[in-house]
Amino acid sequence: MFWLEECLVQRLRVVPGWLMPRLVQLLARTDGELPRRLGSERRPDQLIELLYAAQERLMRECLRSRKPARIIPLFRSTRRASSPAVLQARGQ
Numbered sequence: 285m286f287w288l289e290e291c292l293v294q295r296l297r298v299v300p301g302w303l304m305p306r307l308v309q310l311l312a313r314t315d316g317e318l319p320r321r322l323g324s325e326r327r328p329d330q331l332i333e334l335l336y337a338a339q340e341r342l343m344r345e346c347l348r349s350r351k352p353a354r355i356i357p358l359f360r361s362t363r364r365a366s367s368p369a370v371l372q373a374r375g376q
Contacts, residue, residue, distance in 0.1 A: 285335060291328035298326040307331060314338040 287303050299307070304326065311318035311334060318338055325331065 285332070288328045288332050288335070292332075296328065299328055299331055307335075310335075311338055315341050 288299065291299055308319050308322065311322060315338065318334055318341075321337075322331070322334055325334075
C-alpha cells in the first residue's frame with residue numbers, strides 16, 4: 285500500500301513494473317477474480333481500489349471463520365449434586 289500511495293504523491297501515472305508482480309501475487313492469494321479484474325491496469329488509484337477489495341474479502345473471511353468458543357466447564361458435573369446433604373446445604 286505504501287508504494288501505491290507513494291506513486292500518488294509523486295503523481296506517477298503508472299505503477300513501476302517491479303511492483304506489479306507483487307500486487308498480482310497478493311491479489312491472487314486473496315481471490316482468484318481480483319487478478320482478472322486487474323487486467324492490464326497500472327494506475328495507482330485503481331490498484332488501491334483493488335487492494336481495498338482484497339482487504340474487504342479477507343475481513344469477511346476472517347469473520348466467517350470465527351466460531352463460537354468451546355465452553356470449558358468450571359466444575360465437574362456430578363450426580364451427587366442432588367444428594368440430601370447438598371440439598372440441605374442449599375436450603376431446599
